[in-house]
Amino acid sequence: MKFLVDSPLGGLIKWLRFCGFDTSPLLLHPEAPHPLPPPVPGTYILTRQGSLKRLRRRDVLVLTADQPQEQLAEVLRRLQISRKDLSLLSRCSRCNDLLIPISRDQVQGQVPEHIFLYHQEFYECPRCRRLFWPGSHLEDITRKVLAKMGDEPRG
Numbered sequence: 001m002k003f004l005v006d007s008p009l010g011g012l013i014k015w016l017r018f019c020g021f022d023t024s025p026l027l028l029h030p031e032a033p034h035p036l037p038p039p040v041p042g043t044y045i046l047t048r049q050g051s052l053k054r055l056r057r058r059d060v061l062v063l064t065a066d067q068p069q070e071q072l073a074e075v076l077r078r079l080q081i082s083r084k085d086l087s088l089l090s091r092c093s094r095c096n097d098l099l100i101p102i103s104r105d106q107v108q109g110q111v112p113e114h115i116f117l118y119h120q121e122f123y124e125c126p127r128c129r130r131l132f133w134p135g136s137h138l139e140d141i142t143r144k145v146l147a148k149m150g151d152e153p154r155g
Contacts, residue, residue: 001021001022001042001043001044001079001081001085002021002022002023002024002040002042002043002044003016003021003022003023003024003043003044003045003046003075004023004024004025004026004037004043004044004045004046005023005024005025005026005045005046005047006025006026006027006028006045006046006047006048006049007025007026007027007028008048009046009047009048009063009068009071010025011067011068011071012046012063012068012071012072012075013025014068014093015068015069015071015072015145016072016075017091017092017093017096018088018089018091018093018141018145019072019081019086019087019088019145020086020087020088020089020090020091021091022091022096023091023096024096026045028045028047028049028052030049030051030052031051035052035055036052036055036057036060039057039058039059040059043059044059044060044061044075044079045057045059045060045061046061046063046071046075047060047061047062047063048062048063048064049062050062061075061078061079063075069144069148070148072145072148073148073149076148076149081149082149083146083149086145088138088141088142088145089132089134089138089141089142092125092127092128092130092132094125094128094130095125095127095128097125097126097127097128098126099123099124099125099132100123100124100126101121101122101123102122102123102124102131103122104116104119104120104121104122106122107122107131110131111131111133115133115135119133119134119135121133121134
């Protein structure tokens with residue numbers, strides 16, 4: 001599943017990437033003769049521009065929520081996305097590229113010493129070269145996403 005997101009919904013873009021979805025910004029011009037790209041199977045256009053409802057396209061979701069996490073909940077609910085559809089934190093939240101594993105030896109000196117000593121797994125964005133590791137942010141993001149799905153872990 002892929003998402004093209006109206007660029008004012010930048011916070012939603014980040015949350016969809018946290019979920020592992022291929023997500024790109026899209027600048028929409030609702031007054032243009034052809035404001036949207038043609039439909040592509042498996043790709044959804046997300047916007048808050050109510051005027052686009054007139055197009056009556058199944059691939060266009062006009063969202064009602066104001067806040068990014070609530071928009072995420074709306075998308076997950078409306079598209080009936082389940083936990084098995086997610087690949088949490090598998091993409092760079094900035095570049096959208098899939099993260100690749102990188103050896104621990106390669107990150108020495110590039111991450112804070114306490115991170116290097118405490119963690120064994122590291123990942124890199126092949127485009128921007130940012131480094132990632134499963135830290136407390138993984139648990140926090142996972143908890144928030146699952147809560148939006150109504151599937152919050154108990155504990």
